[in-house]
Amino acid sequence: MQTFKVGDSVAVLHDTIKGKIVELGTASVKIEDEDGFIRPYPFHKIVLQQSKKDYKIESDFIHKDKIIKPLLTKNAVIKNKATVRSEIDLHIEELMDYTTHLPNFKIVQIQMTACRAFIQEALAARLKKIVVIHGKGQGVLKSEIHQYLDRLSSNQGVQLDYYDAPFNRYGMGGATTISFKG
Numbered sequence: 001m002q003t004f005k006v007g008d009s010v011a012v013l014h015d016t017i018k019g020k021i022v023e024l025g026t027a028s029v030k031i032e033d034e035d036g037f038i039r040p041y042p043f044h045k046i047v048l049q050q051s052k053k054d055y056k057i058e059s060d061f062i063h064k065d066k067i068i069k070p071l072l073t074k075n076a077v078i079k080n081k082a083t084v085r086s087e088i089d090l091h092i093e094e095l096m097d098y099t100t101h102l103p104n105f106k107i108v109q110i111q112m113t114a115c116r117a118f119i120q121e122a123l124a125a126r127l128k129k130i131v132v133i134h135g136k137g138q139g140v141l142k143s144e145i146h147q148y149l150d151r152l153s154s155n156q157g158v159q160l161d162y163y164d165a166p167f168n169r170y171g172m173g174g175a176t177t178i179s180f181k182g
Helices: 064-071 104-124 140-155
Strands: 009-012 018-024 028-033 038-042 046-048 087-089 129-133 160-164 175-180
Parallel strands (some): 087 129
Antiparallel strands (some): 009 018, 018 028, 028 038, 160 175
16 A cells, blocks of 8 residues: 655546645545645555656657658658668567557657658658558558558659559558559
8 A cells, every 4th residue: 555645746537637635534634636626635546646757768769750851841851762761661560669558649649740750751762662661450550551652752742653562471451552653
């Protein structure tokens, strides 16, 4: 059982209330919440609240603006094509080490950020063909990728074709080949 003292930052289980302990009783505590209200709660309903600096967040993932913006400058060309990959696997396990805590929408955001960065890198390197492995699943990621490619083609004038990657190598519908024209 946790021991509490006056001044501890706490959160209420199964609720969005957070605050500081202002009074300890034998079976309950009184909390001053973030709005200044004093509320009583039994000990079993509260937990100590850790500060954000106490949590070590490990992620090698870089925010999309740090990846994509430098590549969007006009006439940006990567001279050494050998260093540019022609294939990316967007399965979340390939992008991040710890993924069990992520909700589905966040996983798709991470995958799409990596996909956009990869495509921009391929464009800057003037590659002719790339492969994006997205897996079959329910088709959400594949649909998002195809929508992005459509926007890239119509809004930014990038000439490209995309189609399912070869079945014998990637399976049925598990990857998309993108061919750049011009």
